[in-house]
Amino acid sequence: MAVNPVLGASPADLPLYDERRPRPRLRLWKAWHHFQNLMQDKENTEEVFHIFEALPWRGLRHSAVRFLSSPNGQAVRAMEPHLPAILDDHAALRRMPAGSLAHAYCDFMEREELTAQGLVDEFDKFAVTREQFDDQFRWYLNRMRDVHDMLHVLTGYGRDALGEACVLAFTYSQQPSPAHLFIGYMAGLNIRRQVRSDAPVLKAVREGQRLGKACPRLCEESITALLPLPLEDVRRRLNITPAVYYHEAHATWARIGVDPYDLLGKSLKNAA
Template sequence: MRHPWSMVKAAYQVVRTIRDPERLEDIVELAGVLAPPRALGRITEGLRSIPSAAEALRERPRIGPVDVAALRTLPPGTLGRAFGDHLLDNGLDLAALPRLPARTDAEYFRAHMLEVHDVWHVLTGFSTQVAGELGLQAFSLAQLGSPFAAGILTGGLANTLLFAFPERDVRMRAIVRGWLLGKRARLLFGAAWARMWERPLAEVRASFGLEVAAVEALLPPVAQSC
């Protein structure tokens, strides 16, 4: 049973995240609330039935230290160059993320998902704005059935209703795009991205069935907000 104070703190973080969905520190802390150990155990149990995921849970590849300057010397169009540009353009510092342990399958799942979040941004083409973050969580939910992703989407829709209703079309379009991409693609979980920096981004997307252009073509342009 959760301590009452931890439940109060979690509720406060949920409310604060709904009000300001760009607070990374709250979102990281909410992972333990929205995806507790029991839920992670169910996810990893399901992943063991998928050969690529089962291999990842055995080998537990990590991103490791990222040299942004080195990545930006790679040829344009490579995964590593796109990732380095993404980090620089958005003012992101991966060293600021907590280095989580990965002693168990559940711990590895949490650590891996935190580390690869921005790699998935590059692969899926989602921005780091609120709509893009919601789209990426829809992608994650489609791929993994993560309660954390479902919780963030719920909070994002609440934020849209209460504080950003004119953004409803662009956010819902991103969510639909993420869900379709996630359902059509091969499982991304557990891939050793650090070994793929020099590969062309288009080639990596194709190898995972990430039909970015095809899904984009299915969706109508965003309607003018009222």
């Protein structure tokens, strides 16, 4: 039987959940400390992982085990044991039809100079001091991480500060970790503090949260089944409708000469 190259054990031999895992604990002060660090450098992904550890989704174990106990869950896990390897094979993705999710994903990742493995590497820096557990739950945890950039593509939210906040609010409605809302809304408030305008920043974040309620959990979908499909077909299939307030905010900033990709960059450093 094949050995899982990521987990290091035969997938069929792994328990659903290793009972030795520590129970999640809510640590508000730690979350606040790491959020302050994140606001100094929004590219410091390790700070995001610290916040998620401090503000855990209490129902995560139940949701993961429920999915992994289903035939569909096991089928997805068998077909896609390590999603970054699939997503980073742009040569294979480019062979899929023009206009597909695969092409849109490649366009986004290449434009932003990102790789799926890059997010894994950032997580590994955070996780190196933490005990690792070889269970199926670990696959589910990784899966939630690995679909983040795909959500940018599907929702149309960019990687600017407001776009990231909106994606997190959207994700909260699928994976209700308090960290999603904490980062999303605190980032929104920080944006409003940095740039005084009538841009509908918090409305955009709230809209992201509302739009996410209609979308099934992307981490539980077969990504290989979605990739060859036309992008708009995938959006309809997942009930993802266009955001309004996010684009209104960008239009407002454009009228006053504000770069949405620099809201928490130079402007924040100059204000410090």
